[in-house]
Amino acid sequence: MTRSxxxxxxxxxxxxxxxWLFIFALIPNAMVVMVxxxxxxxxxxxxxxxxxxxxxxxxxPLYLQVFWExxxxxxxxxxxxxxxxxxxxxxxxxxxxxxxxxxVLLVIIxxxxxxxxxxxxxxxxLGTQGVINTALIAxxxxxxxxELLFTPGAVVAGLVYTLLPFMVLPLYASIEKLDxxxxxxxxxxxxxxxxxxxxxxxxxxxxxxVAGCMLVFLPGLGMYYVSDILGxxxxxxxxxxxxRQFLSARDWPFGSALSxxxxxxxxxxxxxxxxxxxxxAQKVEA
Amino acid sequence: MxxxxxxxxxxxxxxxxxxxxxxxxxxxxxxxxxxxxxxxFTWRWYEKLADNDVLIEVALNSVTIGVLAASLATVLGTLGxxxxxxxxxxxxxxxxxxxxxLIMSPEIVMGLSLLTLFVTVQKVAALISESLDAxxxxxxxxxxxxxxxxxxxxxxxxSRINGFDRHLIxxxxxxxxxxxxxxxxxxxxxxxxAVVAGWLLSFTLSMDDVIITQFVSxxxxxxxxxxxxxxxxxxxxxxxxxxxxxxxxxxxxxxxxAQALLKENKQ
Numbered sequence: 001m002t003r004s005x006x007x008x009x010x011x012x013x014x015x016x017x018x019x020w021l022f023i024f025a026l027i028p029n030a031m032v033v034m035v036x037x038x039x040x041x042x043x044x045x046x047x048x049x050x051x052x053x054x055x056x057x058x059x060x061p062l063y064l065q066v067f068w069e070x071x072x073x074x075x076x077x078x079x080x081x082x083x084x085x086x087x088x089x090x091x092x093x094x095x096x097x098x099x100x101x102x103x104v105l106l107v108i109i110x111x112x113x114x115x116x117x118x119x120x121x122x123x124x125x126l127g128t129q130g131v132i133n134t135a136l137i138a139x140x141x142x143x144x145x146x147e148l149l150f151t152p153g154a155v156v157a158g159l160v161y162t163l164l165p166f167m168v169l170p171l172y173a174s175i176e177k178l179d180x181x182x183x184x185x186x187x188x189x190x191x192x193x194x195x196x197x198x199x200x201x202x203x204x205x206x207x208x209x210v211a212g213c214m215l216v217f218l219p220g221l222g223m224y225y226v227s228d229i230l231g232x233x234x235x236x237x238x239x240x241x242x243x244r245q246f247l248s249a250r251d252w253p254f255g256s257a258l259s260x261x262x263x264x265x266x267x268x269x270x271x272x273x274x275x276x277x278x279x280x281a282q283k284v285e286a
Numbered sequence: 287m288x289x290x291x292x293x294x295x296x297x298x299x300x301x302x303x304x305x306x307x308x309x310x311x312x313x314x315x316x317x318x319x320x321x322x323x324x325x326x327f328t329w330r331w332y333e334k335l336a337d338n339d340v341l342i343e344v345a346l347n348s349v350t351i352g353v354l355a356a357s358l359a360t361v362l363g364t365l366g367x368x369x370x371x372x373x374x375x376x377x378x379x380x381x382x383x384x385x386x387x388l389i390m391s392p393e394i395v396m397g398l399s400l401l402t403l404f405v406t407v408q409k410v411a412a413l414i415s416e417s418l419d420a421x422x423x424x425x426x427x428x429x430x431x432x433x434x435x436x437x438x439x440x441x442x443x444x445s446r447i448n449g450f451d452r453h454l455i456x457x458x459x460x461x462x463x464x465x466x467x468x469x470x471x472x473x474x475x476x477x478x479x480a481v482v483a484g485w486l487l488s489f490t491l492s493m494d495d496v497i498i499t500q501f502v503s504x505x506x507x508x509x510x511x512x513x514x515x516x517x518x519x520x521x522x523x524x525x526x527x528x529x530x531x532x533x534x535x536x537x538x539x540x541x542x543x544a545q546a547l548l549k550e551n552k553q
Contacts, residue, residue: 016362018377020436024433025433091292105545112490115496121530122306127522222392
């Protein structure tokens with residue numbers, strides 16, 4: 001639909017975005033990959049050279065443990081968000097039409113609120129003298145305060161709390177679009193509630209489920225300040241480990257190797273999803 | 287019956303989302319430093335905030351970066367979305383790919399890659415001339431914030447472009463309008479709600495960012511989230527409660543403005 005290639009507006013529009021992303025996205029990421037293969041320097045951050053040393057370090061059981069724990073916590077967070085979020089998104093997606101904008105707005109407000117503020121709010125709730133402990137003692141259910149803060153459980157609670165809107169919003173978008181006639185058809189044909197849910201509703205809302213899970217799982221691996229504030233020194237996530245390499249331990253090559261590994265793992269998961277989705281689509285056609 | 291269960295469940299989830307924030311706001315008015323028991327109403331913590339010059343300076347830094355980054359990202363992202371939709375150009379696939387990568391990649395990965403870039407620039411600048419100072423600070427933070435906001439503007443604007451009538455643009459061109467004139471008089475007005483939404487989203491993303499800022503800000507330049515982070519790490523203080531309450535109310539105002547704009551657009 002364009003006529004002249006030398007149009008100045010066109011050149012500005014295409015050039016600005018291309019070069020910005022080239023300089024601030026492509027080059028930095030290429031540099032990180034390079035740094036991950038370089039030896040750690042004495043005076044500078046890195047020295048010239050080529051080594052697999054940093055990737056070798058990843059096999060250290062200590063770090064493998066961090067990877068494992070981090071993936072486990074992020075998975076748990078994602079599952080909890082899905083289990084809590086799906087029925088919730090379904091209810092607001094099926095609510096009377098005139099109420100829906102308000103109900104969604106109530107989900108958007110926490111979504112727009114600083115995640116740091118919300119993590120801090122969680123801290124107030126979970127502390128030894130926090131709201132939950134104070135209430136339980138007042139009710140006479142416990143005598144000694146429970147140790148809630150600075151546990152892996154607190155980290156998961158914090159992650160679920162900050163990331164739940166990221167699960168609900170895409171789920172809502174796909175549930176709202178759901179064609180009621182398909183559900184009615186399934187019921188008319190004698191499908192039970194559970195069967196309708198499993199065979200009709202879930203497949204139709206799959207895009208929302210996948211988007212929501214991605215939006216929860218990926219930040220769940222990297223939000224180091226949540227585990228830093230709520231998990232104390234006990235819980236180390238991949239994010240904390242990477243941050244430490246860059247901002248205190250000064251081991252840039254190892255930090256870069258961790259980052260590259262994390263990115264590759266995520267890319268692999270995305271790819272697995274794309275392949276699975278394609279298979280499923282072919283199955284439907286066949 | 288089912289209906290009441292639904293309402294109860296939804297209320298419970300809303301309570302989960304709001305209860306911690308409400309508690310936080312309530313205790314920002316509590317006249318006690320440590321205890322969570324209610325000791326009476328006070329404005330003390332808000333007064334203390336108003337006297338905290340460092341905090342005010344840091345908050346102003348955040349607003350400055352937020353406004354500048356959101357504005358630059360909105361210009362860049364809107365032009366980018368128009369470019370991606372209307373033009374074929376060398377590297378279009380690369381741009382599409384990078385937008386996707388930036389949205390999907392964890393903030394920490396973006397933070398450390400930008401840090402690597404800025405430190406390298408700094409070293410190269412020092413090699414060229416000793417008077418060249420490219421240390422981390424305002425510029426590196428601004429450039430980073432523009433970088434992580436732009437993809438969100440592109441996505442927001444693209445979703446609106448996909449919705450409107452292509453014939454309008456064809457018509458403008460057939461009537462002899464130049465590409466820039468068409469952009470300014472036809473495309474931009476149609477895109478305006480998405481552009482505004484993109485700006486507001488960028489502003490909140492910028493105001494909220496902890497991770498990327500922590501990587502690229504250097505020791506001499508600080509933004510509000512970083513300051514709150516270090517305050518929170520020292521423990522619960524009513525001052526942080528007050529500050530958080532102010533930030534929550536500010537969010538409410540921004541969301542209200544965004545909703546009003548969207549509504550106006552629909553009519």
